[in-house]
Amino acid sequence: RIHRIASIPGDGIGVDITDAAVEILNVLAKTIGGFEFEFTTFDWSSKKFLERGWYMPPDGLEQLKKFDAIYFGAVGWPDVPDHISLWGLILPIRKSLNQYVNVRPTRILEGTKSPLADCQREDLDWVIIRENSEGEYSGQGGTSHESSPHTVATEVSIFTRVGIERIMRFAFETARSRPRKKLTMVTKSNAQRHGMVLWDTVFYEVAKEYGDVEIDKMLVDAMTVRMVLQPKSLDTIVATNLHADILSDLAAALSGSIGIAPSSNLDPTRANPSMFEPIHGSAPDIAGKGIANPVGAFWSAAEMVRWVGEEKAADGLMKAVENVTARGVKTKDLGGGEDTKGVTKAVCQEIETL
Amino acid sequence: RIHRIASIPGDGIGVDITDAAVEILNVLAKTIGGFEFEFTTFDWSSKKFLERGWYMPPDGLEQLKKFDAIYFGAVGWPDVPDHISLWGLILPIRKSLNQYVNVRPTRILEGTKSPLADCQREDLDWVIIRENSEGEYSGQGGTSHESSPHTVATEVSIFTRVGIERIMRFAFETARSRPRKKLTMVTKSNAQRHGMVLWDTVFYEVAKEYGDVEIDKMLVDAMTVRMVLQPKSLDTIVATNLHADILSDLAAALSGSIGIAPSSNLDPTRANPSMFEPIHGSAPDIAGKGIANPVGAFWSAAEMVRWVGEEKAADGLMKAVENVTARGVKTKDLGGGEDTKGVTKAVCQEIETL
Ligand SMILES: CC(C)[C@H](C(=O)O)[C@@H](O)C(=O)O
Numbered sequence: 062r063i064h065r066i067a068s069i070p071g072d073g074i075g076v077d078i079t080d081a082a083v084e085i086l087n088v089l090a091k092t093i094g095g096f097e098f099e100f101t102t103f104d105w106s107s108k109k110f111l112e113r114g115w116y117m118p119p120d121g122l123e124q125l126k127k128f129d130a131i132y133f134g135a136v137g138w139p140d141v142p143d144h145i146s147l148w149g150l151i152l153p154i155r156k157s158l159n160q161y162v163n164v165r166p167t168r169i170l171e172g173t174k175s176p177l178a179d180c181q182r183e184d185l186d187w188v189i190i191r192e193n194s195e196g197e198y199s200g201q202g203g204t205s206h207e208s209s210p211h212t213v214a215t216e217v218s219i220f221t222r223v224g225i226e227r228i229m230r231f232a233f234e235t236a237r238s239r240p241r242k243k244l245t246m247v248t249k250s251n252a253q254r255h256g257m258v259l260w261d262t263v264f265y266e267v268a269k270e271y272g273d274v275e276i277d278k279m280l281v282d283a284m285t286v287r288m289v290l291q292p293k294s295l296d297t298i299v300a301t302n303l304h305a306d307i308l309s310d311l312a313a314a315l316s317g318s319i320g321i322a323p324s325s326n327l328d329p330t331r332a333n334p335s336m337f338e339p340i341h342g343s344a345p346d347i348a349g350k351g352i353a354n355p356v357g358a359f360w361s362a363a364e365m366v367r368w369v370g371e372e373k374a375a376d377g378l379m380k381a382v383e384n385v386t387a388r389g390v391k392t393k394d395l396g397g398g399e400d401t402k403g404v405t406k407a408v409c410q411e412i413e414t415l
Numbered sequence: 416r417i418h419r420i421a422s423i424p425g426d427g428i429g430v431d432i433t434d435a436a437v438e439i440l441n442v443l444a445k446t447i448g449g450f451e452f453e454f455t456t457f458d459w460s461s462k463k464f465l466e467r468g469w470y471m472p473p474d475g476l477e478q479l480k481k482f483d484a485i486y487f488g489a490v491g492w493p494d495v496p497d498h499i500s501l502w503g504l505i506l507p508i509r510k511s512l513n514q515y516v517n518v519r520p521t522r523i524l525e526g527t528k529s530p531l532a533d534c535q536r537e538d539l540d541w542v543i544i545r546e547n548s549e550g551e552y553s554g555q556g557g558t559s560h561e562s563s564p565h566t567v568a569t570e571v572s573i574f575t576r577v578g579i580e581r582i583m584r585f586a587f588e589t590a591r592s593r594p595r596k597k598l599t600m601v602t603k604s605n606a607q608r609h610g611m612v613l614w615d616t617v618f619y620e621v622a623k624e625y626g627d628v629e630i631d632k633m634l635v636d637a638m639t640v641r642m643v644l645q646p647k648s649l650d651t652i653v654a655t656n657l658h659a660d661i662l663s664d665l666a667a668a669l670s671g672s673i674g675i676a677p678s679s680n681l682d683p684t685r686a687n688p689s690m691f692e693p694i695h696g697s698a699p700d701i702a703g704k705g706i707a708n709p710v711g712a713f714w715s716a717a718e719m720v721r722w723v724g725e726e727k728a729a730d731g732l733m734k735a736v737e738n739v740t741a742r743g744v745k746t747k748d749l750g751g752g753e754d755t756k757g758v759t760k761a762v763c764q765e766i767e768t769l
């Protein structure tokens with residue numbers, strides 16, 4: 062079997078960690094056997110944007126559709142306003158390829174620890190299901206009276222019944238597939254009384270189909286408190302595009318480092334390729350220094366491997382990663398002394414012993 | 416001097432902690448001398464709403480305008496949808512009385528600790544300045560095709576140049592008044608490209624008037640990581656209505672408990688009374704049990720005392736509160752064994768020794 066992967070390293074440490082991910086994926090395929098990856102790299106970066114004025118060519122999305130999956134590094138660079146870079150690359154991919162689910166698992170890897178004094182490894186094991194196609198990231202809104210003292214600008218969040226129903230179903234299915242069968246729905250319907258109220262309504266409607274899943278509801282502000290003070294009480298979490306963006310970064314920090322956290326942008330219908338990317342950004346401050354933590358990239362790669370159907374290889378890769386962190390081979394953000402290459406090499410060696 | 420205070424206990428533990436706050440404020444005035452509080456209580460609660468169909472009477476806001484300050488407990492009760500209770504009471508007060516600033520200081524009180532393993536008391540000392548009049552809490556938006564499969568609902572965030580400028584000025588003044596003179600501006604202008612871009616633009620414009628204040632900019636998701644992993648790097652923080660709502664709850668959790676955190680809803684022009692309330696909610700699960708932590712209520716009361724001009728009394732009250740927590744007289748959320756009355760009594764006794 063050949064899995065055709067579009068690789069978009071992007072900017073900054075996106076390049077370093079994509080290189081590392083491609084390296085371990087090739088070693089993985091070779092070691093496990095029975096499948097191969099065929100990578101095609103797209104140099105759609107902020108550097109190129111500054112040279113030629115665009116990130117993706119006009120047929121960029123069409124090109125991506127031909128692949129089995131997309132691997133994404135990071136996008137964003139100080140010389141380009143962030144809303145230009147993100148709306149030029151990552152956001153249109155998520156939206157146009159119908160990747161309406163963003164899955165963000167968080168747990169404390171072997172050999173690492175939470176910054177929370179009382180949180181043991183087994184106390185934090187969450188999956189955040191992020192709505193990835195609408196809500197606060199609709200892009201709608203605008204600006205009036207731009208250069209006057211009474212400028213007014215709006216951001217319009219769009220919530221549709223169809224959009225909410227499908228993310229809720231995915232969240233319930235995820236919760237059902239996990240041992241604790243628990244789903245916490247996050248909202249801010251006390252202050253936001255239109256779209257967020259629809260969000261709540263549809264949640265309770267869909268819940269009726271999943272009597273075996275234990276549910277509860279949290280306001281997004283109070284949710285941060287619960288994550289910090291009662292991590293063990295949470296399991297699967299479903300939240301809007303913005304709320305889950307915030308909560309998943311917090312989750313990553315509470316599990317030790319933003320450098321380990323993966324994300325899967327899924328089109329569950331499989332009509333389009335899904336996209337896998339670590340949740341960290343391009344980190345201009347450490348870019349090119351070779352010290353980025355590649356673990357988030359490896360975990361994202363493992364999720365991609367699972368998505369294309371190579372379950373055994375995915376498990377093997379995660380086992381290799383955790384054997385390495387367990388031995389203390391870690392980058393600085395996890396309290397270790399290794400660089401990107403050192404960790405990558407150690408993971409490759411672990412894979413070879415699988 | 417007589418300070419006329421409108422007291423709105425509201426729901427659940429709002430009642431317990433307002434009682435406690437009124438008690439200590441009276442003891443404080445008596446002990447320090449030279450001023451008095453005259454309290455008028457408004458029973459605008461969810462219980463009353465269920466009986467009579469309204470929270471505030473039609474002239475409610477006019478009544479409040481006659482006071483020097485408003486003390487608010489909490490609103491929200493399971494029998495009333497949250498968006499009804501909040502838009503029936505707290506949100507119209509904040510908006511109509513031009514309380515466009517919400518100040519939320521956070522630090523680790525004496526005798527208490529952070530849930531973060533490596534965070535010492537002196538490592539966390541923040542003031543969050545929350546925009547309190549527009550943004551994500553504009554209330555605008557609506558629902559179409561309500562009972563059809565293609566329902567669409569919107570939430571519209573409104574950002575105005577006037578609204579942003581005034582909150583930025585307040586934030587810069589606050590930063591300037593603190594020893595470190597540092598202001599971190601929070602945004603999500605990478606994904607939200609209209610109103611949030613205006614937010615950024617106005618921030619940098621206003622910054623030019625405050626050359627002595629050190630500034631930086633964080634995306635709201637990455638901000639949660641920084642709060643957890645580098646608390647010491649932060650000082651004054653300015654954020655939108657929703658972002659600051661979320662970050663201030665997180666801040667409270669990181670400082671030990673949501674039960675200690677105060678908030679001041681200010682009309683800095685002083686044309687209208689300002690409102691002081693702990694940031695916690697009505698906590699139906701512990702309501703009426705007499706175990707709510709009154710510290711957030713006392714700290715909010717201290718901020719009110721300061722606002723009406725009794726600086727010395729405000730300092731005294733906070734000193735009394737921290738002498739009590741330092742001695743280990745604390746409610747359960749802070750790891751102690753006292754109830755609301757026990758802590759209140761201890762604080763009263765401390766005040767009497769001032
Ligand atoms: C880069 C940015 C648009 C993105 C987001 O907000 O979705 C990132 O923060 C993430 O979490 O994937």
Ligand SMILES: CC(C)[C@H](C(=O)O)[C@@H](O)C(=O)O
Pocket residue numbers: 251252282501505660694
């Ligand atoms: C009660 C609710 C409307 C309120 C808010 O979101 O502003 C509360 O969470 C707060 O932080 O004051």
